[in-house]
Amino acid sequence: MTTSHTLTAEALTLGYGDRVVVDSLDLTVPPGKVTVIVGANACGKSTLLRSMSRLLAPREGRVLLDGRRVHRMPAKELARTLGLLPQSPIAPEGITVLDLVGRGRHPHQGVLTRWSEKDDAAVASALEATQTAELADRTVDELSGGQRQRVWIAMALAQQTDLLLLDEPTTFLDASHQIEVLDLLTDLNRTRGTTVVMVLHDLNLAARYADHLIAIAAGSIHAAGSPAEVLTEGTVETVFGLRSRIIEDPVSGRPLMLPIGRHHVRAETAPAAVEVRG
């Protein structure tokens, strides 16, 4: 797929009830890249993701996909271009992997259209890409956390969207499964050109996997750009209220954040400015 879609937010204000969570935010998602959104708890990053995928209507401002307002687009048409994996999707008891992944075909089917070979092919590709083909006949309940997350991603892949939004896809996964999921999403980005936007908790994984990193603080963008530009001691201090030191990750050459707490810190580790280039 070579089509590149532009997803932007303009003066977006979001909230629940009386509470304003995101305030007049402007954002451009670079097409064909992996964008990672980071921020402290309750800073509005999940809310932003929900609104970009039409789940939450904006108070003010708008979200535009290729210049069209997502909140006014026909639901299925939008769902053929933009997919979302929510933070805690629900798997019906006893559903098989094959059936669950097949649900990803929903936006491609009408009330009366029958299941087609194209649908089968999309499901098969999704299973293959996520290495879940051998799990196809198992029920989702009996899978491990990592397998289950791969299956959910497979469902989103079966939707065959050029844009994929994911809300904390690595939560509840152990270290190796986190890497597995992030590698998978990177593969997807590189081989199919899928634009990936995800919220991640772990700053170091965010810096490792992001082409474009967005740090959100108190409902607006504090910094956006390459990980080296964004992940600085200053950003960590402002966004998370945490002192830290940034060094170059010896594995990836990307910035690596080392938090400085009150304990287990060497005496000489006074706050020192360490620049990272990369």
Place this chain on the structure above:
Amino acid sequence: MPRPSVLQEVTRGRVRNASRRRLIALVLAVLVIVAFAVTLMAGQTFYPPRDVIGVVLGEQVPGASFTVGRLRLPRAVLAVTAGFSFGMAGVTFQTMLRNPLASPDVIGISAGASAAAAIAIVTLSLDETQVSVLAIVAALVVALLVYTLAFRDGVVGTRLILIGIGISAMLDSITSYVLSRAAEWDLQEATRWLTGSLNGVSWDQAVPALAALVVLAPVLLTQGRNLSALRLGDDTASALGVRVERTRITLILAAVGLIAFATAAAGPIAFVAFLSGPIAARLVGAGGSLLVPAGLVGALLVLVADFTGQFAFDTRYPVGVVTGVLGAPYLVYLIVRTHRAGGSI
């Protein structure tokens, strides 16, 4: 492009699942037809298939024309209609709210229709159409009331269910009160509005319920895929292109309509709406739409329970007593299980 072996596996798996579902639906449909035929033939007098077919085709058969044509046929038709309506509406609510306890007969919707029908018939002496209208209005009002009372930053299944059970108990007491004030009504009539009964059913009751089923069942069926998507959570469904609110309103209106018409005719046949979905899910699996299988299970339950209630014991029991005996233990089991883990259908 996927590897051919994986594609083949996917196609094979999908075809296998689909044909399994079709086979089970077919078996259920055959069982419904057999049960329907048996209830027409058997009873205090047995009529051979030839007589029954004759009556159904409109011929005059001495004895059978009255017994089969006027007594058994409307009763059996209403049994199938009410069972199908309860089964479909029940599984709709259970699936939509992702909880097997969220069935319309547990959360007060059937009780609302029943209380309204009891008042309309016993106190106000209205005709069939007016009774149906009143039952629908009451069922919708109860659905709205339960939904509103349960609403706090969205609707949580458990809160809705507990509120529904409370409302249901209040409405049942209204029904009991109305029946106790109307001395001239006999026990038969009372049991219809308390547990559901098919005793003394005529075409006047069966036809409106059947018409409602013919109109509303296709409405639910067109929403079948959206309903399946809703089981993945509102966010996921929305991300798949389902208009969640619109779908939910369509489903609620159609399901409440089915419940109300069936209840106005046969009373709130206990636990049929509640039992059909989970039984269908056991049989068919979680993959496909449960609407038709649950409808068929409901029809079968009512036919068999009514027949059992009439002829298996020394006393004739109304159908709701028999289904109640089946449903109550399952309700207890589900409540016990829900307290251990978050249950879903």
